[in-house]
Amino acid sequence: MDDNADLTLIRHLADGRFHSGAELGEALGISRAAIWKRVQRLDEWGLAVESVRGKGHRLSRPLDLLDPAALALALDGRASLKFKPVTASTNADALALAAAGQASPVVVTTEFQSAGRGRRGRAWQSPFGANLYVSVLYELAGGFSALGGLSLAAGVAVARALERLAPGLGVGLKWPNDVLVDGAKLGGVLIELAGEMEGGVQVVVGVGLNVAMSDRQAGAIDQSWIDLQRACASPPSRTDLVAAVALELIDMLDRFAVDGFAPFMAPFEALDLCRGRPVTVHAAEGVRPAVARGVGEDGALCVEMDGETRFVHGGEVSLRLQ
Structure with a gap:
């Protein structure tokens, strides 16, 4: 991709309105056929473009670009x-x-x-x-x-x-x-x-x-x-x-x-969504059910597991929503 040209195209399309191939071609200094090819490549950036004969091209939704x-x-x-x-x-x-x-x-x-x-x-x-x-x-x-x-x-x-x-x-x-x-x-x-x-x-x-x-x-x-x-x-x-x-x-x-x-x-x-809730702890020793009991002074997760209080420093935790 020519990032600069494609970014210029996106800025023209960011309003979500239709823009003709001729208008876009003039803005970028390229042919309508070249505009069509660039429009197709925007999919690589996760952008969906609608193209309608007689109207031109527009993004499926307007973009709020960073300033x-x-x-x-x-x-x-x-x-x-x-x-x-x-x-x-x-x-x-x-x-x-x-x-x-x-x-x-x-x-x-x-x-x-x-x-x-x-x-x-x-x-x-x-x-x-x-x-x-x-x-x-x-x-x-x-x-x-x-x-x-x-x-x-x-x-x-x-x-x-x-x-x-x-x-x-x-x-x-x-x-x-x-x-x-x-x-x-x-x-x-x-x-x-x-x-x-x-x-x-x-x-x-x-x-x-x-x-x-x-x-x-x-x-x-x-x-x-x-x-x-x-x-x-x-x-x-x-x-x-x-x-x-x-x-x-x-x-x-x-x-x-x-x-x-x-x-x-x-x-x-x-803000803790885990505290007091059943959780599944994915740790080095395997997947274990537990109940979350807050966090320690070093940020470790405190859990009640098998009748004991333990601190989890790594791994992952899944909420068991009920």
Whole structure:
């Protein structure tokens, strides 16, 4: 793909109205036949285009494109901004910046990820202009051992941003990194690290949130999901959402750098969807039923299993909804 030309085409189609091949060809300086070929390739970015003889081409739904200038202004000098309309992964980009010695904090965001990642290497569906994909690069002292509970604190920050922009949304958190609304997954957090085991650590906090995703775009998702368009009457703009999430994450990291997880333990417990519920723990020793009993001071999940209290530091937890 010629990304620049295709991005120009998308910007012309973003309003959701029909545009003739002649109009688009003039805007891009190419023939109507070449426009047709480019329209067909937009499917690779998760975009559905309707083409009608005599009317032209339009996107199946309008796009709320990010405004990098407005986003940089909203960050108000708290962090530098790295925006690429199309990338493989914002987390990978942030890790590359860390390796290159980039000063932090840095906010990395995009319209589309070709290789978005969730936990355990799972693919994260990232159609163009549909959702939020943002990563914050931040340096923390104290080594890897000081990072217990960071993903839970990040979940609290995301919940705070959502509550500010969409009051009454009813966000809940599922240990260790899922953001849920009405029992369905709205998004998640992915923490990645670079640095020394005992020294300064470059932390990348990646957040993905579903904003306005079609059933077709979500076809590969194998669990119950929801987006802001379905969850609230007036979804915030994607630019406002990126700014709010990034600033809450930076506030959280500033506090975490001084006090660790402690200030976020009670806020997390107020949003904890697992506490007191039957859960299935997927751990190294296998799949076991348990009851969640909150979290420890290091962010580990406390469970009651086989009559004993245990702390789960890794693996996964599934809610057994009844």
